[in-house]
Amino acid sequence: MNIIQNYLNIKNEIQVLDRDVRLVVVSKGQDINKIQLIINQGHLDFGENKVQEATLKWTEILKINKNINLHLIGNLQSNKAKDAFKIFNFIHSLDSEKLAKIFSNLEIIQKKKINYFIQVNIGQELQKGGIAIHLAGEFINYCKNDLKLNILGLMCIPPADQISEFFFLKLRELNSINQLKYLSMGMSGDFKIAIKSGSNYVRIGSSIFN
Ligand SMILES: *Cc1c(COP(=O)(O)O)cnc(C)c1O
Secondary structure, three states, rough: OHHHHHHHHHHHHHHHHOOOOOEEEEOOOOHHHHHHHHOOOOOOOOEEOHHHHEEEEEEEEHHHHHOOOOEEHHHHHHHHHHHHHHHHOOEEEEHHHHHHHHHHHHHHHHHHOEEEEEEEOOOOOOOOOOEEEEHHHHHHOOOOOOOOOEEEEEOOOOOOOOOOOHHHHHHHOOOOOHHHOOOOOOOOOOOOOOOOOOEEEEEEEEEEOO
């Protein structure tokens, strides 16, 4: 097990496919010593799925490493949005009007803008987060035009037991219909397919840390 070598391998595999794809190293559940190895490589994008864990782990690190971007990749409850806004500069899981409104208010009050991906429940799974496909267009317009949020594009997590490519292509189409620029899709098991399907942000954890 060599975290640095795993990281360099993944970076290389991404570069071969598309050098503009941004790697979000998913550090959820990992302790600081391991994460520090990757920070030391100069890496600047890290993903966490829990606000409290991220705050505990990252507050001090971010004071020293001001260029690091933290990406929230997990479901967000609206009572955690304010804490999330303090520490994350990318939210990949925006999926409700309620959350969007809270972030919009925080942006106005604190005079600070962050970046968002709208999560789409692309496999129409009951237990999964994300906005329903048929509501996505209206929600995108609301976030962009009414709330003036900086919506980069759409994000999805395909159903675990099915072929990811079908869902990636579906999300890409939805992104393009709505004139959005970027896609957040692809994890350890399917990032190559995601990049071939047009992803711009891949979120990779286990194949680096395990
Ligand atoms: C955990 C997680 C990842 C990383 O998955 P790996 O399979 O460990 O690479 C990516 N995206 C989301 C939303 C996650 O929860």
